[in-house]
Amino acid sequence: MAEDPQRNFRSVYYEKVGFRGVEEKKSLEILLKDDRLDIEKLCTFSQRFPLPSMYRTLVWKVLLGIIPPHHESHALVMKSRKEQYRDVYHALQVIRFIKDSTPQVEIFLRVHQLELGKLPHNPSFLLVKDEIFLAIAKAMEEMVEDTIDCYWLVSCFVNQLNNKYKDSLPQLPKILEQYLNLEDSRLLAHLKACSAMSKLPYNLWFKKCFAGCLPESSLQRVWDKVISGSCKIIVFVAVEILLTFKMKIIALNSAEKITQFLENIPQDNTDAIVSKAIDLWHKHCGTPVHSV
Amino acid sequence: YLEDVKIQARGQLQAVESRYKAQKRITQTFELEILDLYGRLEKDSLLKKLEDEKTEAAE
Amino acid sequence: YLEDVKIQARGQLQAVESRYKAQKRITQTFELEILDLYGRLEKDSLLKKLEDEKTEAAE
Numbered sequence: 001m002a003e004d005p006q007r008n009f010r011s012v013y014y015e016k017v018g019f020r021g022v023e024e025k026k027s028l029e030i031l032l033k034d035d036r037l038d039i040e041k042l043c044t045f046s047q048r049f050p051l052p053s054m055y056r057t058l059v060w061k062v063l064l065g066i067i068p069p070h071h072e073s074h075a076l077v078m079k080s081r082k083e084q085y086r087d088v089y090h091a092l093q094v095i096r097f098i099k100d101s102t103p104q105v106e107i108f109l110r111v112h113q114l115e116l117g118k119l120p121h122n123p124s125f126l127l128v129k130d131e132i133f134l135a136i137a138k139a140m141e142e143m144v145e146d147t148i149d150c151y152w153l154v155s156c157f158v159n160q161l162n163n164k165y166k167d168s169l170p171q172l173p174k175i176l177e178q179y180l181n182l183e184d185s186r187l188l189a190h191l192k193a194c195s196a197m198s199k200l201p202y203n204l205w206f207k208k209c210f211a212g213c214l215p216e217s218s219l220q221r222v223w224d225k226v227i228s229g230s231c232k233i234i235v236f237v238a239v240e241i242l243l244t245f246k247m248k249i250i251a252l253n254s255a256e257k258i259t260q261f262l263e264n265i266p267q268d269n270t271d272a273i274v275s276k277a278i279d280l281w282h283k284h285c286g287t288p289v290h291s292v
Numbered sequence: 293y294l295e296d297v298k299i300q301a302r303g304q305l306q307a308v309e310s311r312y313k314a315q316k317r318i319t320q321t322f323e324l325e326i327l328d329l330y331g332r333l334e335k336d337s338l339l340k341k342l343e344d345e346k347t348e349a350a351e
Numbered sequence: 352y353l354e355d356v357k358i359q360a361r362g363q364l365q366a367v368e369s370r371y372k373a374q375k376r377i378t379q380t381f382e383l384e385i386l387d388l389y390g391r392l393e394k395d396s397l398l399k400k401l402e403d404e405k406t407e408a409a410e
Contacts, residue, residue, distance in 0.1 A: 068303025301360030
């Protein structure tokens with residue numbers, strides 16, 4: 001795909017600070033003024049536009065069901081959520097499962113595990129799903145300032161991946177192959193020739209939802225789409241990563257080297273990668289109709 | 293409007309119920325911890341007894 | 352009728368609140384038990400350590 005870097009730079013720029021951004025922010029503000037928030041409209045908005053940073057935490061909390069649609073209930077519900085977190089946190093201290101020196105993300109993991117009734121016997125042993133939780137928590141910690149908000153967002157986001165997207169996530173490698181074939185069949189052929197297709201960093205891309213792969217400023221724009229109901233967007237981010245680093249990948253001729261490179265991609269161009277991925281996703285899956 | 297009130301009530305109820313469930317999990321966790329601690333105490337006192345006997349035998 | 356629904360909703364909320372509080376009291380009782388057990392375990396291991404030191408000194 002021959003792309004025009006100038007055009008992409010401009011569209012990223014306008015999305016962030018330009019006229020389009022201002023209009024979008026206004027229409028989101030109108031949506032947020034309703035006494036009872038319209039979840040469906042908020043979903044459509046997030047699918048279509050990047051969320052302005054100042055409203056991101058609020059919208060994510062509503063979409064993930066941490067706070068209910070009625071404004072009037074928000075204070076009461078958040079008070080309850082806060083108490084719940086504190087109760088469990090205190091319990092973990094009593095049984096000496098956490099100490100003052102325990103890192104915040106590990107505290108989140110233990111609180112989450114206790115709430116599910118799945119606190120492990122041996123805390124020093126981490127399962128793959130614990131590592132996924134920790135990676136997502138680390139990224140969320142960079143995006144969300146308030147500890148209580150952050151815990152609930154991590155916990156509900158992980159639950160969303162494990163429940164709502166449980167059946168879709170294993171399908172994504174196959175879908176990735178389909179779209180890569182449409183966009184650049186030569187690159188796909190190269191990856192297949194190196195037997196790299198089965199060894200791509202799928203855990204990092206799909207299970208961790210790019211946490212630890214993309215810097216948080218780019219990542220949150222992907223999570224806007226995932227939280228508002230599309231896990232397919234992450235396939236297009238993967239496609240764009242492959243397309244962006246095509247030259248580098250073609251120069252590498254072993255699956256191990258390709259995987260190693262993709263697990264540590266350069267962090268300077270990721271905003272453009274995400275913008276192109278969103279464009280590609282809209283191109284293939286259509287743009288959701290947004291009515292305010 | 294009636295529907296609205298119902299939805300609002302459900303939203304509040306869900307949060308309070310989840311807090312209650314978490315509290316229940318805490319109770320269960322504490323129960324297990326207590327059993328574990330009793331087990332450790334008994335093991336300790338058993339070991340101590342064995343050692344005492346050994347010392348006595350040696351004397 | 353609307354008033355009715357509101358009263359009902361408040362009733363449900365209060366019921367869960369009081370269940371939560373009851374559960375929390377149980378948790379607090381267990382917490383004291385755990386603290387006590389830890390105390391005993393630590394005392395035991397401290398005693399053992401002292402005794403071991405005594406034995407070593409005697410040898």
